[in-house]
Amino acid sequence: MSLPLALARIDQIERALVPQPVATSTNSPVAGVGGTASATAAPVASASFAQLLGNASGSPIATIAAAEVGQSEQPPGSNDSPRIAQYRTATAGSGVGPWCAYFVSWAARQAGMPLGDHGEGFGSVDALYGWAQRTGRAVPNGPGVVPRPGDLVVWDEHVGIVEQVLPDGRIQTLEGNSSDKVSRNMHEISDPVGYVRMS
Helix, strand or coil, X not given: CCHHHHHHHHXXXXXXXXXXXXXXXXXXXXXXXXXXXXXXXXXXXXXXXXXXXXXXXXXXXXXXXXXXXXXXXXXXXXXXXXXHHHHHCCCCCCCCCCCHHHHHHHHHHHCCCCCCCCCCCCCCHHHHHHHHHHCCCEEECCCCCCCCCCCEEEECCEEEEEEEECCCCXXXXXXXXXXXXXXXXXXXXXXCCEEECCC
């Protein structure tokens, strides 16, 4: 396990000891120009130590992304902060703007799975999903499609990371630029356009 991944695990385990809010979506989280999806907050129980360790061994990208939950825009609505500037470093030619694709590009790079033909990352969801389609990584959503932890989850103009699939079929995701921060959200399995298989 790499040092960044080990530090991310430690941080996630510490955060799991404190209950965190989860946004719940009942409608398709189609994002607009800002790349954010609307959702309402609902409480969620902390994961057990064993669950966290299981996630760590199965999905490095989700583990790294989970350690970022709560990072937010400063000031709100600005699409920027010192930490968001770090996310932008994983994309070639990026500037201040909607940052959900920057976030997944950064998490993928940190996990040793950089996005793009040359690891350049993506600043747009369309470019990211287009690359996934060209390289055979895209999995269009439909009947019988079940995402895996660590898959990228794609909606119209928004992207996140699958953290886990719940027993009731909903997916728990980690998303940058969701209500101006990195958020843990819940979605119906039918909501996404598709997935990007990372492993």
